[in-house]
Amino acid sequence: MLCSPLAKLPLGSVRPRGWLRHQLDLMTEGMVGRLHELSAFLADDSSWLNPNNTNGTEEVPYWLRGFYPLAALTENQSLRAQANKWIEAVLASQDDSGYFGPRQLDVTGEFQTKFSGMFVHAVMLDSIVQHYELTGDERVIPFMTRFMKYAAGLSEEEFVPHGYTVEMRRPCEPMEHVHWLYAHTGQRDLLDLAGRFFRRSRHATDPWPGRKAMLAAEDNDMARRFRTDEWLAYHVVDFTHQYRYPGMFYAQSKQRWHLDATEYWYNQHLGTWGQPRGIFGADEVIRSTYADPRQGCETCAMVEFNKGFYHLGRLTGDLRYADRVEDIMLNHFPASQTADLKALHYLTASNQPQLDAALHDHANKVRMFDYSPHMYRCCQHNVAMGWPWYVQNLWQATADGGLAAWMYGPSEVTACVGEVGREVRILEETDYPFRGQVRLTVQGQTSVAFPLYLRVPGWCRDFAIRLNGKSLDVETRPQSYVRIHRGWVAGDVVEIDMAMSISLTQWPRNGSVTVDRGPLSYSVRIEEQWRRCGGTDNWQEWEVYPTSPWNYGLEIDRDKPADSLTVQEKDIEGQQPWTIQNAPIEILAKARRIPAWQLDGNDVQELRPSPVRSDEPAETIRLIPLGCARLRMSCLPVIGDGPDARTWQ
Numbered sequence: 001m002l003c004s005p006l007a008k009l010p011l012g013s014v015r016p017r018g019w020l021r022h023q024l025d026l027m028t029e030g031m032v033g034r035l036h037e038l039s040a041f042l043a044d045d046s047s048w049l050n051p052n053n054t055n056g057t058e059e060v061p062y063w064l065r066g067f068y069p070l071a072a073l074t075e076n077q078s079l080r081a082q083a084n085k086w087i088e089a090v091l092a093s094q095d096d097s098g099y100f101g102p103r104q105l106d107v108t109g110e111f112q113t114k115f116s117g118m119f120v121h122a123v124m125l126d127s128i129v130q131h132y133e134l135t136g137d138e139r140v141i142p143f144m145t146r147f148m149k150y151a152a153g154l155s156e157e158e159f160v161p162h163g164y165t166v167e168m169r170r171p172c173e174p175m176e177h178v179h180w181l182y183a184h185t186g187q188r189d190l191l192d193l194a195g196r197f198f199r200r201s202r203h204a205t206d207p208w209p210g211r212k213a214m215l216a217a218e219d220n221d222m223a224r225r226f227r228t229d230e231w232l233a234y235h236v237v238d239f240t241h242q243y244r245y246p247g248m249f250y251a252q253s254k255q256r257w258h259l260d261a262t263e264y265w266y267n268q269h270l271g272t273w274g275q276p277r278g279i280f281g282a283d284e285v286i287r288s289t290y291a292d293p294r295q296g297c298e299t300c301a302m303v304e305f306n307k308g309f310y311h312l313g314r315l316t317g318d319l320r321y322a323d324r325v326e327d328i329m330l331n332h333f334p335a336s337q338t339a340d341l342k343a344l345h346y347l348t349a350s351n352q353p354q355l356d357a358a359l360h361d362h363a364n365k366v367r368m369f370d371y372s373p374h375m376y377r378c379c380q381h382n383v384a385m386g387w388p389w390y391v392q393n394l395w396q397a398t399a400d401g402g403l404a405a406w407m408y409g410p411s412e413v414t415a416c417v418g419e420v421g422r423e424v425r426i427l428e429e430t431d432y433p434f435r436g437q438v439r440l441t442v443q444g445q446t447s448v449a450f451p452l453y454l455r456v457p458g459w460c461r462d463f464a465i466r467l468n469g470k471s472l473d474v475e476t477r478p479q480s481y482v483r484i485h486r487g488w489v490a491g492d493v494v495e496i497d498m499a500m501s502i503s504l505t506q507w508p509r510n511g512s513v514t515v516d517r518g519p520l521s522y523s524v525r526i527e528e529q530w531r532r533c534g535g536t537d538n539w540q541e542w543e544v545y546p547t548s549p550w551n552y553g554l555e556i557d558r559d560k561p562a563d564s565l566t567v568q569e570k571d572i573e574g575q576q577p578w579t580i581q582n583a584p585i586e587i588l589a590k591a592r593r594i595p596a597w598q599l600d601g602n603d604v605q606e607l608r609p610s611p612v613r614s615d616e617p618a619e620t621i622r623l624i625p626l627g628c629a630r631l632r633m634s635c636l637p638v639i640g641d642g643p644d645a646r647t648w649q
Helices: 018-029 059-074 077-092 118-135 140-152 175-185 189-200 211-216 221-226 236-242 245-253 256-273 299-316 320-331 377-392
Strands: 006-008 014-016 395-398 403-405 411-417 422-430 437-443 448-456 463-467 480-488 493-498 502-507 512-517 520-524 528-535 540-546 552-554 565-569 585-593 619-625
Touching: 006 299, 014 018, 014 377, 018 059, 018 377, 059 077, 059 118, 059 377, 077 118, 118 140, 118 175, 140 175, 140 189, 175 189, 175 245, 189 245, 236 256, 236 299, 245 256, 245 299, 256 299, 299 320, 299 377, 320 377, 320 520, 395 411, 403 411, 403 422, 422 448, 448 493, 463 480, 512 585, 520 585
Parallel strands: 403 448
Antiparallel strands: 006 395, 014 411, 395 403, 411 422, 422 437, 437 493, 448 480, 463 493, 502 512, 512 520, 520 619, 528 540, 552 585, 565 585, 585 619
16 A cells, blocks of 8 residues: 555665765764764763653654664774663663653653653654664564554644744654654554644645744744744744655555645745755744745755655655755755765855854854854754765665665665565765766675666766666656666676766846856855864864955856856765865856945845946856855846846845
8 A cells, every 4th residue: 555666775785985975984073973072962860861851852862763773884982982871771761552762752651741751752863763764673663553543642732843943843754764664664643643644734824834823823933033023933843854744644645746745846836945955044933025045954854854765755756856865965964064075054055155153144043154052953864865875766666676876876786676675785986976977886695686767867968878888778858767677687787877067057036147067066165265264273173264266157058058168077085075176066157247346244146137337348157056055146137238237236
């Protein structure tokens, strides 16, 4: 009943190599791997180690679901021991009712709490499921079964609370794990429980979901803080959870309109606040008149968005979700952290020429742009999910016993395939996303027949394949699979060549443009000056200021952008590619400065309509991938002198 075209491979089946493995190594020695040194929420008084305490209830599950696979994928024994400590404590905390974890969230317990904690329990179950995938721990299925019986036995008043609480805003989070458990046990009452979670989510009657929930909430601190003259703001991460719930329920309903509902809410949001490569403008909350690309996207929102894309991609087989993951992970996520992965900032924007510790025009009047390992509570823990989950989802199992190269990256996959489930190993060598060449080499002792699916990305218009040196004449189109079914033997080689052509994304709100090439978008290269603004000698906080101009408009033909852009490549071997210094690709562009385009207080002025007049001399500037640019200007005005051209005001 819950069959899907794709299935997640168990943790450990996909191993990172090359630049991707380097990210995990940096995480190990960086903030995520050593967060116990920094976060008071991970201390020994955590409510997940001692359920009678109240510390770290939300933060620990955020961190552990990324830290656990990090430990497994790097095979770091110190990290493995630390991760297992938390898993053992969670499994040991279950009581006779089936409840586990912090007692303060048990609505039936002595704390007499007024809300259930099933949202944070669902987040913790992300780690428990990964633990089961890696170890096959026989305690996990009975553990989850007992908890789901606890949830099913709650009264309507206890089940999911009303009001503007995190549980009410994200009520369907456990549904994914209910479906997972049903797939392992076949217990029909689990589908009733999944339906109960789905029914508890609010039906959106307002064009912008969540607004009326906040308006209706009684004694709502957030509503009072974030009210604007025009409408009530909407929490950014709530949306990255809520939009996917109808699509998740499609797993059991099989009603297409549930998937369409998820796409409606996604397109409604991105169509209004969207920025290059799948992030959207927010600063803790989304506000009606704050749609300029200077508005940042929360790091938590990036990883939560991707979690939904992974799930929906497996559920539907639709490759738009793979494109969306790559958009975020390869363009914005690297810039959310310092290159050594020892600090992060709360907000990453597409136009962001200065990262300072000052206050900005944000709904939250706190620091959000400078890099710190000590602040940004939710993102400080949630960032752990980024690269480890990306690695796990590079490859997917297919319903016909095959393997799908769902996203491309340097890796190695080991899986059981074919009718008899014989093990095969495939080595993937590539510099993707910087170059479009991928080499897949089959390894193993025996031959095995199975289908291999190769993704054609949505951006790709020229996808060529060679099998053992011979070109394959196959039909390809963007966002589709190429299926190769044959008996594979050790030494078979599939070579993919995806031509990366230059294009423009044009933003109709103001006529600005973004330069794209393949899976990456590009920013003006802005030279950086890093200034320490706090922290300790071992764990420092940083501001980043520009030391070169950033206020450029492009001289470019919108219809033939490649005519005025030149691509330059350099080697990335042995380096961290996501820096301004190591950027593997640069694009030379013709541009003119716009002197009146300056900072507005501490924020960059909002974009003015293009085309823009400029009497400044023409220059050749360098553009680098967005993921390499901490200081970034990617939505750029177009220079012109026609009758519609304007002077920057």
